[in-house]
Amino acid sequence: MEKQGRKIVVEFKNDNPNGIRIVRNPSFPFDAYIIPRCCMSETTNVIPEKKIGVYFLFDENRTQVYIGQTGDGLGRLQTHHQQKDFWSIAIMFLAEKDKWISLIDELETYSIIRLEKAEKGTRFKLQNKKKLGRKEESLTNLSEIKKIFFEIKFCLAAFEYNIETSSTKMGNPDSSAVPVQATRGGINANGLFNPNDGSIIVKAGSEIRLDDNLPANGDSIEKLRQEFKDKGKIKKVKGKYILQEDVHFGKLSPAAEFVIGGSCNGKTEWKSNGKTLKELFKL
Incomplete structure (x- = not known):
């Protein structure tokens, strides 16, 4: 009902x-x-x-x-x-x-x-x-x-401040989270996309593109990247910058800019099984 x-x-x-x-x-x-x-x-x-x-x-x-x-x-x-x-x-x-x-x-x-x-x-x-x-x-x-x-x-x-994982008719969105990857610039970043609220968790172990003199387009995202680096939450390991803890973003594009730098369209940067989220979810 x-x-x-x-x-x-x-x-x-x-x-x-x-x-x-x-x-x-x-x-x-x-x-x-x-x-x-x-x-x-x-x-x-x-x-x-x-x-x-x-x-x-x-x-x-x-x-x-x-x-x-x-x-x-x-x-x-x-x-x-x-x-x-x-x-x-x-x-x-x-x-x-x-x-x-x-x-x-x-x-x-x-x-x-x-x-x-x-x-x-x-x-x-x-x-x-x-x-x-x-x-x-x-x-x-x-x-x-x-x-x-x-x-x-x-x-x-x-007002899109989902302080807890939402429940839906499909069940717990954690169980329906979609594994995604971002690879532009030669990185390998992994995440979990929540199709219920459009949020994404960038997973620890993801590569972060910091060496190419390409700051994130948004000042707040670039500030976050540098803050993570300064606090050891992003560490250089064997020549690559690696994220040390999961990070939650309410939207796809800031998450993409966080890992890739520059200006990003998260709907096309994040992919699952080779297909963009824009293709998969008609975003």
């Missing part, structure tokens, strides 16, 4: 589709605020002062996430703007203080627990240093927390 659809209302501040957005739905126990870092100067009269909530900071490539709680959304965001470099967008879930005051700490903890599990599936690299290793059983409001988190996860996924 087909499930009933759901509608959400999105308010675009300053009539800018790429700017600050406020998301509402009667089933949500919160209002969601999507705030690009480049729009920080516009936040003063947008984020309510008396609401509390949890928030997620994502980097541009959707490979890193930080989770926090706040009783002062604007103040906390301004602090992170000054002190944390990696993030490019903040998504805050805020509610009235009297509704969430007894839940906020456990909601943050539960979100971290879920992202820790997702991290093991290489969805995101969790940037939190505290509250790691906690167990769900330690939470006293687990049933209510799970309901709120389900709505948070739904809202994030609606």
Whole structure:
């Protein structure tokens, strides 16, 4: 039986589709605020002062996430703007203080627990240093927390921030992941393409094209490549640069530029059994 659809209302501040957005739905126990870092100067009269909530900071490539709680959304965001470099967008879930005051700490903890599990599936690299290793059983409001988190996860996924592997009628997308390769420039890079959400995991052991003086077209991707090299996550082995850990990308082209450099169309660079993903999936 087909499930009933759901509608959400999105308010675009300053009539800018790429700017600050406020998301509402009667089933949500919160209002969601999507705030690009480049729009920080516009936040003063947008984020309510008396609401509390949890928030997620994502980097541009959707490979890193930080989770926090706040009783002062604007103040906390301004602090992170000054002190944390990696993030490019903040998504805050805020509610009235009297509704969430007894839940906020456990909601943050539960979100971290879920992202820790997702991290093991290489969805995101969790940037939190505290509250790691906690167990769900330690939470006293687990049933209510799970309901709120389900709505948070739904809202994030609606804007293509899939913090956990999605379930579909076809089953767990991990089981339907498609092995892919990128070989331009003489490299041999391997990945797993998720046809359900368009994401890709570039696998450890992949060759990375760094020696040809061909920086990635996107500044953020090139910065990530150099950061991986500097931190030993890309190492030179027998004359070739080798990726030392899996990396998740929300889209195909940034992943291709990460391994090949230059400007890439991920739909044609990544292939499975000799056929491009564009051919196989009509992308």
